[in-house]
Amino acid sequence: MIRRCCVAAFVLLASGAVTQAQIPRDTTPVVAKTSPADIATGKALYEANCSKCHGLDGGGSDGPSLQGVAQRIGDEAVGNIIRGGIPGTGMNGFGSLTVDETGQVVGYLRSLGNTADMEIAKGDPTKGKAVYDSSGCAGCHIISGEGGGVGPELTRVGAMRGPSYLRTTLLTPGAILPKEGGVMERGRFTQFLFVHVVTKDGRSVDGTRVYEDSFTIELKDATGRFHSFRKLDLCELKKEPGKSVMPSFKDTLSATQLDDLVAYLAGLKGAQ
Amino acid sequence: MKAIRYAVILLALGTSLPAFGQVPYERIVKAESEPANWLTYGGNYYDQRFSGLKQLTPQNVAGLKLAWAYQPSRPAGNVETSPIVVYGIMYVTEPPSTVTALDAHTGAKLWTWSPILKNVVAIGLFQTNRGVAVMDDRVYVATIDAHLVALDAKSGAVIWNTVVADNKMGYAITGPPLAFNGKIMIGTGGSEAAVRGLLDCYDAKTGKRLWRIWTVPLQGEPGSETWGDSVPAGGTTWNAGAYDPKLNLVYWGTGNPAPDWNGDARPGSNLYTCSLLAIDPDTGKVKWYFQFSPHETHDWDASEPPILFDGNINGKPRKLLGFANRNGFYYVLDRETGDFVAGVPYAKQTWAKGLDAKGQPIVLPDTGPTPEGNLVFPSITGAINWTSNSYSPLTKLFYVDAREMGSYFVKGTSTKWEMGKFPMGAGGERALSGDDAYGAIRALDATTGKMKWEFRLHSPSWVGTLATAGGLVFSGTDEGNFFALDAESGKPLWDIYLGSSLRSNPVTYAVDGKQYVFVTAGTTYFVFGLP
Numbered sequence: 001m002i003r004r005c006c007v008a009a010f011v012l013l014a015s016g017a018v019t020q021a022q023i024p025r026d027t028t029p030v031v032a033k034t035s036p037a038d039i040a041t042g043k044a045l046y047e048a049n050c051s052k053c054h055g056l057d058g059g060g061s062d063g064p065s066l067q068g069v070a071q072r073i074g075d076e077a078v079g080n081i082i083r084g085g086i087p088g089t090g091m092n093g094f095g096s097l098t099v100d101e102t103g104q105v106v107g108y109l110r111s112l113g114n115t116a117d118m119e120i121a122k123g124d125p126t127k128g129k130a131v132y133d134s135s136g137c138a139g140c141h142i143i144s145g146e147g148g149g150v151g152p153e154l155t156r157v158g159a160m161r162g163p164s165y166l167r168t169t170l171l172t173p174g175a176i177l178p179k180e181g182g183v184m185e186r187g188r189f190t191q192f193l194f195v196h197v198v199t200k201d202g203r204s205v206d207g208t209r210v211y212e213d214s215f216t217i218e219l220k221d222a223t224g225r226f227h228s229f230r231k232l233d234l235c236e237l238k239k240e241p242g243k244s245v246m247p248s249f250k251d252t253l254s255a256t257q258l259d260d261l262v263a264y265l266a267g268l269k270g271a272q
Numbered sequence: 273m274k275a276i277r278y279a280v281i282l283l284a285l286g287t288s289l290p291a292f293g294q295v296p297y298e299r300i301v302k303a304e305s306e307p308a309n310w311l312t313y314g315g316n317y318y319d320q321r322f323s324g325l326k327q328l329t330p331q332n333v334a335g336l337k338l339a340w341a342y343q344p345s346r347p348a349g350n351v352e353t354s355p356i357v358v359y360g361i362m363y364v365t366e367p368p369s370t371v372t373a374l375d376a377h378t379g380a381k382l383w384t385w386s387p388i389l390k391n392v393v394a395i396g397l398f399q400t401n402r403g404v405a406v407m408d409d410r411v412y413v414a415t416i417d418a419h420l421v422a423l424d425a426k427s428g429a430v431i432w433n434t435v436v437a438d439n440k441m442g443y444a445i446t447g448p449p450l451a452f453n454g455k456i457m458i459g460t461g462g463s464e465a466a467v468r469g470l471l472d473c474y475d476a477k478t479g480k481r482l483w484r485i486w487t488v489p490l491q492g493e494p495g496s497e498t499w500g501d502s503v504p505a506g507g508t509t510w511n512a513g514a515y516d517p518k519l520n521l522v523y524w525g526t527g528n529p530a531p532d533w534n535g536d537a538r539p540g541s542n543l544y545t546c547s548l549l550a551i552d553p554d555t556g557k558v559k560w561y562f563q564f565s566p567h568e569t570h571d572w573d574a575s576e577p578p579i580l581f582d583g584n585i586n587g588k589p590r591k592l593l594g595f596a597n598r599n600g601f602y603y604v605l606d607r608e609t610g611d612f613v614a615g616v617p618y619a620k621q622t623w624a625k626g627l628d629a630k631g632q633p634i635v636l637p638d639t640g641p642t643p644e645g646n647l648v649f650p651s652i653t654g655a656i657n658w659t660s661n662s663y664s665p666l667t668k669l670f671y672v673d674a675r676e677m678g679s680y681f682v683k684g685t686s687t688k689w690e691m692g693k694f695p696m697g698a699g700g701e702r703a704l705s706g707d708d709a710y711g712a713i714r715a716l717d718a719t720t721g722k723m724k725w726e727f728r729l730h731s732p733s734w735v736g737t738l739a740t741a742g743g744l745v746f747s748g749t750d751e752g753n754f755f756a757l758d759a760e761s762g763k764p765l766w767d768i769y770l771g772s773s774l775r776s777n778p779v780t781y782a783v784d785g786k787q788y789v790f791v792t793a794g795t796t797y798f799v800f801g802l803p
Contacts, residue, residue, distance in 0.1 A: 048644065052702070096684065096685075179705055179706070180706075188703075188705050188706050189705070189706040189707055189731075190705075190706075190707050193707075212730055212751075213730050213749060213751030213752060213753050213769065214711075214728070214729045214730040214731075214749045214751060214753050214755075214767075215753050215755070215764075215767050215769075216769070232764070241707075
């Protein structure tokens, strides 16, 4: 029986985290501060407050990529989100940051966006689409309604993940796994966790964890098939962070092909 | 129409029973002599959450089936209720402060009462209610806007409605009243709003306040020397208390000092926060207190319902009290004197080397909140939070739902606060991720705290435990499983997936000679029995 059919997708935003309180904020519009000293301070503030969810380089992790976000939606909008949060999501407000400090963080985000743009520019997105089509990616991933749903849906993957994250994932698919949006007290569990089980009657199944509770675990195998187990019926339950049902493209793609594929995926922003 | 329905129910219950819901104090004192009923929040005044019912056993519990389910029409928040069951009538609460009487055979709604709530202030707490008290022919409930209300058990009509404290200042109530011997006691929440903690006692007949204990002193009063120059705040009393009728003492825990995560402005032990108070209910005087976490900065309220039990220490019979604290330690105290008897960790804790001979923590250096965030176990929500433990006089085990989780405790830069407002900038936490946290039902030797067995849970739970004379322990998971374990061994015997987090203490009762088990999951109330 399938209790929760988890359509695998990169996590948009961790949902359900409860903030301690909505913090009233100074409504002065935030403007990016971009002097080298401001960017250095912004980097320190970013690493202390933001990197845990958005990645050290802003390329996304549990939360979405922030590379280029200020260029896309503007300093003030980014500043409002930093200071006010996004209610109903894992994005808490950081009202403890002053308007100037928020401007320094936005300045740093702008610099991260510029770095990412340079990395994307190394490849050709049109050629990257051809690599995507010829490498069998669509067998497991859906882009704009086309493809198979074994792995994460990629229609907006460029908004969620920066180029370096995408590159790492193509080379070592299990290297960086996001956390699901969990209930506050339950904590947030790793998504796409690779699990190996052996039942007491000798059946062995490898797959991605889609659901687990204290008594049962549900896996999705490499063909997209779901398997439900009672833990008491298993003689082995091995969680293997770092592994993935997705193959590595380290040896199957050339450096140029990889640059092209990253440029293609990084450009998938969905409907804005 | 209603009268006819009641008549039908009374007929169904048999004619030998007394009037609807009549529960004199003398009967509650001897709650164990009528295990079919669940007469107080914790089942009896000792708060043991132990039922003498034996129909469900390790041999037959796997046959449990759904008897009925009830869903409130408009649940506005987490359902965390623990019902009271009297003569086939179940009194539950619905979030935020509604009381509903259900037919315990069928789940049919008999009456419901809701307060009129406007502009409720609820800071640092969920708007919910954990249960009522029943005594004589009345049902007592406290509301999120800090009123205490007496309802007629037959109709839900209001008998009296008393304001306990000013909700606008941040006082709010989610916990159950304690009804005994003509008195109703109630505590409040609000530490995160920096209120001054209080514990009240009211006349059950009239709703007139008999006395009030302030849990923290005013500046200049005795005890204020434990607060430096700051204005004492916090020490709220937001969970259930227990009562020993023979000693005539009430036991009630207090919460954190305010503001919490930055204690720089309040050097000292901050009495009587994070303490257990033993109170003479006739005078309202504190007979003794025991502070578990002096100068607390991790939000580890000592608000868990205490469990009273009798045991042997070094061969001598003692009147004891077991307390699984949010700070990760299980304490055994002498409930006559407040003397420390034993104390050991029941969950991972990284803040204390241990407890000294008087039960005071030997605090390790660098375990407080820091501006960057300091990983300390247990988490901000504690090794247990508001849920109740249970004690079986048959196994002499204390069953706790332990939460194995840490937090990065963040110290804010501000020590300023204002009553009625969240202390901005005081700090908080980042929780450890779910993969690094888990829960466990643990059976502890009640007199020593030594673990006899554990049953691991996928994630830390918020359910509480129920022990029965049939040899079972019931509890649930945050993922949505309700289950029964063997009380002696911890072996899992039965489980069912209910589709949403369980957030209430299970209880058991019997009607027409048949034992049932109650729990809630999500916003649905479930009752299970053998077919």
